[in-house]
Amino acid sequence: MRIAYQYKLRPTNEQAEKIDRTLDMLRCQYNYMLAERFNWWEQNRCSINACPLICHLPELKDRPTRFSQQKSLTQLKVDRPWYKEIHSQVLQEVPKRVELAFDRWLKGDVNGKRLGKPRFKGKGQYKTFTYPQFKQHHFVNNKVKLSKIGDVKVIVHRPIPDGFSINTVSVTIKSNGYFVTFSLEDKSVPEIQPDIRGGKMVGIDVGLIDFFVTSDNESVPAPKYLRKSEGKLKSAQRKVSRRKKGSKRRQKAIKQLAKKHRKVADTRKDFHFKTANNLLSKYDIIAVEKLNIKGMAKSRLAKSVHDAGWGQFNTILTNKAVSLRDMKSAAPLKEAKAGQLIVEVKPHGTSVECSRCGHKVTKTLAQRQHNCPNCNLSIGRDLNAAINIKNRAKVLIEDLLPPIKFETEKGTQLSL
Template sequence: MKKGNVYRVYPDKEQRTLLEQHFGAARFVYNHSLSLENLMYNRFRTNITEIDLNNHLVSLKETFPWLKDINSQSLQQANRNLLIGFKNFFNGNGSYPTTKKKKDNNFSFQVPQNYQINLTSSHIYLPKIGWMKIIIHRDFLSKEFIENNLVLKEVNGELILDQKLNREFKVLKTLTVSRTSAGRYHVSILIEDNEPYPEPVSFTEETTVGIDVGIKSFAVLSTGKVIDNPKFLKKSLKKLIKLQRSVSRKPKGSKNRRKAVAKLAKQHQLVANQRNDFQHQVSATIISENQAVAMEDLNVKGMIRNHCLAQSISDVGWSEFIRKLMYKAEWYGKTILRIGRFDASSKLCNVCGYNNKELTLDIREWKCPSCKTLHDRDRNASINIKKIALSNLNTHGTWERAYGLTDKSQGNEVGSLWF
């Protein structure tokens, strides 16, 4: 089972310069390789392999000597990331790779090998950069696992976990270094603990919950539980506007403008951290309390085009919340069921099945003309989402068959997906 843990690091002034050089070099190599791929395909209808791109790095370093100061494996990983992007695009799992731009906050590079972690003094070593202070607030591996399965070296009485010495065990995977817009540096350590993913546990109608995500309420469950929308962005909007005005008043290129930009980025970082922490808590609770979760397949990109709702939809963060639910369900052997985005969940009476085609978005409660049941719009939708998901399984396949669904073609056939 693969898991990634993110930790904050504190480089000194010289190391920050080196990190920025690595960010820029990885972005430069990615864009250069992308232009080569596009050129070769448009003119000769041929693709360049990863080996060819890596061999081209030799001549590229002669043209741009500053690339020699960068960890070579990080540059090779940039080429690999590009080809993975192409593979995902042709498999229908992503968009076509585009040029990375500095203004889009693309500050990251990867270190596949040869990093070290000082478990005694909490420092991390990166090739070409050196030792940096790291805050390990959460164990990426248990002490027992490290002692029993990995090789530690002792230097001046300090225990160091060297990725190079443990390469044969294939536990310490790729390390990713990144920087936020607020100037905070992080490393993400990918770990393979060689434990298989748990088998999906069986679920029934009683152990399945339907979720209807929204703006007024963050989520409404079919059990009747309502999770309020904290609206972190809206609460900080006045402060953000004030900070943005402060940036606009400062002359471009001045020190005061850089200070104002830093304050603005720090506030945006605070909002993002609040939203991320909230989503982690909610997703962990839902996954731990239920064996299966039913959700709608929302077209978030299309919904954001509505300028009246774009800010509120971005603030609530549906896509990231669903992503958290998916990988946590995979960790604990739970099941995610998805229904189509065009299924009538809100307009359908969950008691008699009457379809209220006149229901508009501003109506939050409605009374069924057929059975006279008074419905809360979101609660009714969550119950229907659960019913539709379970109905699709019973109609198109067995419960056991649902566990094996892994791709879109199967998902369309059955009407639900297991992740």
């Protein structure tokens, strides 16, 4: 099992200066290696789809790879000796990040979805560096030993579980300070398989008035953290706009604005984790809608959709449980901390279709009650949608379950 623990760092002024300088040098090297790949792409691509039978073809250049760029780091330290201040493995992580961003643009991710063109990082935009190999005895007495930086004090608000070993360590700078993230692993912890056949099941319908409504008629109101903090955020934004660009007062105002945004994001994330844990403690199978959140975030309800944070909530659920699409794939199941199953269903028609008879009842967004003229069912709009989500998830699970075989008194085999 793999988990990640994040703690806050309390570096000295000298250590904080080393971290900032390390991040800035890594940023410059990231931009340089990304420019190498862009130059190769521009010089080797062809903008036309036809050419004469006899034509001159320029000599193609070798494509920069992660390993070829890592080899160049040796000469980099000769030409620029100040790069010796950075640990070699931390510096080798830069070509890895460049290759990942570049390949996702050209080839796409695991699902074949291509991302946007990578951008050069401006000052202050490179915020994390990683030690890929870390020894356990370098984290003792509330201090972590970071190579080339020193022993940095850590606020250990919760101890590392027994049996877990530290694989990698990442240092991140945020608006509210420096943080360290430990990637922990314990191979002795077995994978927890969800109880598909006899588990307790629920369907949830997310919304903007209620964060979600379950098929058991339980609701959680939407906290609307961004809406409640708009006054303070507007005041902080005005201070930034009034300051002269490039001045220290503007930098100070930007930090104050970033802290307020960070507080909104942290409180929302805390709410998502607590809500997800509450759901996972009650149910074994949770059915959710596979929403097009990016498309909804471009509508007139964009601010409310961002404030709700449905995408982050779904990510937390799927990280703690097993997704049905993982069980259908040929790949081995990922580890599930909670031992539950998440089922994603198509959202089309869940609010229109009647959960009792299947009759379609069209309604506007303002109509919050479902009244079916066919079977006289009268329930809340969101509750009706949650029941439909649960019913659709049952159909998907039944297709996955193997038949149960048993023998009769006469010796014949039957299956259900």
